Amino acid sequence: MKLNIVKQRGIWWLVSGLLIGISIATMALSWSQFQGPVRPGLDFIGGTRLQIERDCSDATICKNPIEIADIRTILDGQGLEGSSLQLVGDSGQALSIRTRNLSVDEQTTLRAALAETLGAVDPNSSKIDVVGPTIGKQLLTAGLLSLIVAFAGITIYLSLRFKFDYAVLALLALMHDVIITLGVFAILGLVAGYEADSLFIVALLTIVGFSVNDTVVIYDRIRENFKLMPEKGVNDIVNDAVNQTLGRSINTTMTTVLPLLAIVIFGGDTLKFFALAMIVGFIAGAYSSIFIASTLLAWWRGRSESITELPAPAAE
Amino acid sequence: MGKQRSMLVVIVGLAIAAVFTIVQLPTQLGLDLRGGSQLTLQVLTTEEITQISERELEAVQRVIENRVNGLGVSEAIVQTSGQDQLLIQLPGVSDPGQAQRVLGGTAQLEFRSQKPGTEGELRAISDIISQQEIQQATILAAGSENITEEQLAELEQITSALQTSRETLLELFDDTELKGDKLTDALASPRGTGGQSWEVSIYFNNEGGSLFTDMTRNIAGTGRVLGIFLDSRLISAPTVDVQYASTGIPGNSATISGSFNAEAARDLEIQLRGGALPVPVEVVENRTVGATLGRDSIQRSLYAGMAGLVLVLIFMAIYYRLPGILADIALVVYALLTWAAYNILGVTMTLPGIAGFILSIGMAVDANVLIFERTREELRAGKTLYRSVESGFYRAFSSILDSNITTIIACGALFWFGAGLVKGFALTLAVGVAVSLFTAFTCTRNLLFFIISFPQFRKVGYFAPSLDTDLPSNSQPS
Numbered sequence: 001m002k003l004n005i006v007k008q009r010g011i012w013w014l015v016s017g018l019l020i021g022i023s024i025a026t027m028a029l030s031w032s033q034f035q036g037p038v039r040p041g042l043d044f045i046g047g048t049r050l051q052i053e054r055d056c057s058d059a060t061i062c063k064n065p066i067e068i069a070d071i072r073t074i075l076d077g078q079g080l081e082g083s084s085l086q087l088v089g090d091s092g093q094a095l096s097i098r099t100r101n102l103s104v105d106e107q108t109t110l111r112a113a114l115a116e117t118l119g120a121v122d123p124n125s126s127k128i129d130v131v132g133p134t135i136g137k138q139l140l141t142a143g144l145l146s147l148i149v150a151f152a153g154i155t156i157y158l159s160l161r162f163k164f165d166y167a168v169l170a171l172l173a174l175m176h177d178v179i180i181t182l183g184v185f186a187i188l189g190l191v192a193g194y195e196a197d198s199l200f201i202v203a204l205l206t207i208v209g210f211s212v213n214d215t216v217v218i219y220d221r222i223r224e225n226f227k228l229m230p231e232k233g234v235n236d237i238v239n240d241a242v243n244q245t246l247g248r249s250i251n252t253t254m255t256t257v258l259p260l261l262a263i264v265i266f267g268g269d270t271l272k273f274f275a276l277a278m279i280v281g282f283i284a285g286a287y288s289s290i291f292i293a294s295t296l297l298a299w300w301r302g303r304s305e306s307i308t309e310l311p312a313p314a315a316e
Numbered sequence: 317m318g319k320q321r322s323m324l325v326v327i328v329g330l331a332i333a334a335v336f337t338i339v340q341l342p343t344q345l346g347l348d349l350r351g352g353s354q355l356t357l358q359v360l361t362t363e364e365i366t367q368i369s370e371r372e373l374e375a376v377q378r379v380i381e382n383r384v385n386g387l388g389v390s391e392a393i394v395q396t397s398g399q400d401q402l403l404i405q406l407p408g409v410s411d412p413g414q415a416q417r418v419l420g421g422t423a424q425l426e427f428r429s430q431k432p433g434t435e436g437e438l439r440a441i442s443d444i445i446s447q448q449e450i451q452q453a454t455i456l457a458a459g460s461e462n463i464t465e466e467q468l469a470e471l472e473q474i475t476s477a478l479q480t481s482r483e484t485l486l487e488l489f490d491d492t493e494l495k496g497d498k499l500t501d502a503l504a505s506p507r508g509t510g511g512q513s514w515e516v517s518i519y520f521n522n523e524g525g526s527l528f529t530d531m532t533r534n535i536a537g538t539g540r541v542l543g544i545f546l547d548s549r550l551i552s553a554p555t556v557d558v559q560y561a562s563t564g565i566p567g568n569s570a571t572i573s574g575s576f577n578a579e580a581a582r583d584l585e586i587q588l589r590g591g592a593l594p595v596p597v598e599v600v601e602n603r604t605v606g607a608t609l610g611r612d613s614i615q616r617s618l619y620a621g622m623a624g625l626v627l628v629l630i631f632m633a634i635y636y637r638l639p640g641i642l643a644d645i646a647l648v649v650y651a652l653l654t655w656a657a658y659n660i661l662g663v664t665m666t667l668p669g670i671a672g673f674i675l676s677i678g679m680a681v682d683a684n685v686l687i688f689e690r691t692r693e694e695l696r697a698g699k700t701l702y703r704s705v706e707s708g709f710y711r712a713f714s715s716i717l718d719s720n721i722t723t724i725i726a727c728g729a730l731f732w733f734g735a736g737l738v739k740g741f742a743l744t745l746a747v748g749v750a751v752s753l754f755t756a757f758t759c760t761r762n763l764l765f766f767i768i769s770f771p772q773f774r775k776v777g778y779f780a781p782s783l784d785t786d787l788p789s790n791s792q793p794s
Contacts, residue, residue: 053609104416104417104420108413122606123410123606124410124609125606125608125609126604126606126609127604127605127606127609128412128602128603128604129602129603129604130412130601130602130603131601132358132598132599132600132601134358134600135356135358135600142733142734142738143734143738146729146733146734149729149732149733150725150726150728150729150730153726153728153729154722154725157721157722161718198734201738202668202730202738202741202742205729206675206741206745209725209727209745210675210723212719212722213682213719213722214719216718217719220715220718221715224711245689247689248682248685248686248689251635251685251689252678252681255628255632255678255682255685256678256679256681256682258624258625258627258628258631259620259621259623259627259628259674259678260624260674262620262621262623262624262627263617263620263621263624263671263674266616266620267616268612268613268616268617268667269613270613270617271613271617271667271670271671274668274671
């Protein structure tokens with residue numbers, strides 16, 4: 001089987017264009033509702049999150065699942081109306097509460113009141129996150145800054161190893177992947193209540209690192225083919241390169257996604273969405289490397305019609 | 317072949333060393349996995365101090381360390397973060413309320429004068445305190461991993477007894493008006509020319525200076541001491557020389573001398589300066605994870621990751637046949653080496669760190685996939701097996717190098733700008749990528765050349781099963 005990637009580029013560009021359009025639209029919708037392209041979580045807006053679990057060593061305590069209404073009454077009693085409240089775990093014996101930023105005393109009162117209603121609470125399975133509003137901003141700035149620096153670093157490296165136009169096109173493909181991942185998680189935020197934490201930014205950066213890999217492998221092959229067969233046209237060269245690396249692109253994406261999929265299905269709650277974000281990004285990355293970065297390069301080089309000799313890779 | 321054999325011996329040696337390292341050097345677990353409290357303290361600016369310099373941050377850090385010590389938590393860590401923040405890790409603490417209460421707030425530096433007739437009591441209680449401190453330090457030194465239930469109970473008891481003793485000690489002193497806000501500076505310097513003996517000079521503002529003069533006049537020559545307390549803990553107890561009995565120490569400054577070496581003098585200087593700072597600190601972030609909750613998430617994520625990896629190993633063996641099986645061996649060696657590298661480098665393993673590790677295995681697989689795909693291509697082009705394997709490695713090298721370096725660039729960006737968990741992820745991924753470069757080009761390579769030195773393994777079908785029946789149309793003559 002041999003794909004003619006370049007000839008069908010209209011289709012690939014249309015698909016990507018549509019996906020990007022939808023992503024931007026959902027991000028805009030998300031922005032109007034949550035003031036963020038993806039619904040921002042505790043890490044970015046600040047607040048207090050309390051996760052507690054009943055101590056089930058005494059079976060009588062855990063006879064019935066936790067009554068949400070009772071907890072709501074406690075929260076209302078302490079002036080914490082509008083806090084989000086949710087049962088976690090399978091047996092309904094654990095509870096996650098998110099409120100505004102609480103002082104130490106407020107926390108202690110709340111915990112005491114909860115412990116009274118819930119019966120014994122196991123301190124070893126509890127979790128508390130308090131994030132001040134300044135920290136949230138700091139995390140966000142640090143995240144965005146590292147994203148920009150990564151983009152710049154990759155562009156510089158690729159300009160040195162390849163050519164500037166390769167680097168810019170690879171960067172376009174990267175943005176494509178980041179936007180689509182953002183779009184998917186904007187939808188998850190709107191529909192399933194997903195909230196982005198600092199791990200989400202980590203996931204985005206990993207996507208950047210990984211999907212540029214795919215692009216680099218294909219570009220590397222294009223460069224090699226230019227050298228081996230300088231008489232061939234740019235379209236043929238790109239087509240050959242994509243087909244020659246297709247097996248690798250698919251296999252690598254699959255072998256990377258497999259462990260992540262296992263984490264999504266069986267892993268702890270903390271890592272589920274982290275792994276899911278990477279799966280979405282890696283698949284988008286494989287797609288953009290195979291279908292977008294390559295066809296963009298063929299289009300650009302074909303348009304300028306000046307296929308110059310590229311610097312030889314360091315290995316040869 | 318001889319070269320391959322000796323390289324294989326080296327690799328086996330490395331793998332054994334790695335296993336030994338993993339067993340001997342325990343992996344450091346982050347607080348999100350072992351349970352504990354992590355707090356970020358923000359040093360706030362005030363009207364007097366509008367900017368926090370390195371010197372001030374160091375002083376505040378010392379104050380916070382004092383307070384953390386008072387909590388009696390094993391392996392607690394206080395470190396600076398950025399220009400005006402402190403990061404505090406308290407392993408094993410599941411109720412952060414107390415810690416948060418103790419750590420926040422402005423430092424309280426007080427100068428108190430000893431009550432008359434309490435000399436004997438002071439000596440006795442001081443002895444008790446230093447004994448209790450030694451006891452506490454002994455238990456804490458054992459490390460939280462090795463601490464027993466009994467020791468833990470004992471530790472709790474000593475910590476509270478120490479608290480009581482300190483309160484008793486405080487009672488032996490009269491409160492005065494002279495507080496940290498009237499101290500303007502403190503400076504440690506060597507005394508005389510020898511440099512062996514050090515002293516600490518303290519400087520007051522005018523109001524503080526006159527209070528200090530009055531206070532020293534009262535206790536000079538009596539044998540009673542001047543108690544300097546930081547957050548209600550005695551940090552220095554100098555006596556005042558009899559020559560000042562009529563005048564007190566004049567001139568808004570004084571010198572504390574004694575058996576200070578450079579380190580002790582400097583320590584006192586920093587504590588005094590920290591106490592003099594009117595900067596409040598605020599807990600701006602607090603992440604506390606219960607011990608079993610952490611254990612649960614590590615187990616679930618590890619099992620899930622392992623299951624995924626086993627699938628990858630099976631896939632490699634089925635799809636790439638003989639080289640796939642060899643790559644599987646190389647990947648196991650890779651995992652061992654990387655894990656050992658984490659332990660040697662002292663990488664703290666966090667939940668995102670585990671994810672970074674699992675991902676780096678993905679990268680390691682990718683290097684092998686690139687090489688084998690290339691080998692197959694060369695075989696299809698009609699080259700001999702040996703030449704194909706050779707050029708598979710050779711040609712894949714630049715792709716592997718470029719792709720790994722771009723990942724390391726992304727890791728670098730994460731490491732420099734990220735904090736906490738993000739850093740852990742970047743570090744594990746970067747270490748993993750570096751090790752994967754090594755294993756792909758030593759381990760897989762030598763294994764492969766070693767195996768094809770045996771004629772019975774030299775069958776093209778073992779490398780590219782589809783070759784005889786399905787000659788692909790995209791093969792390039794070369």
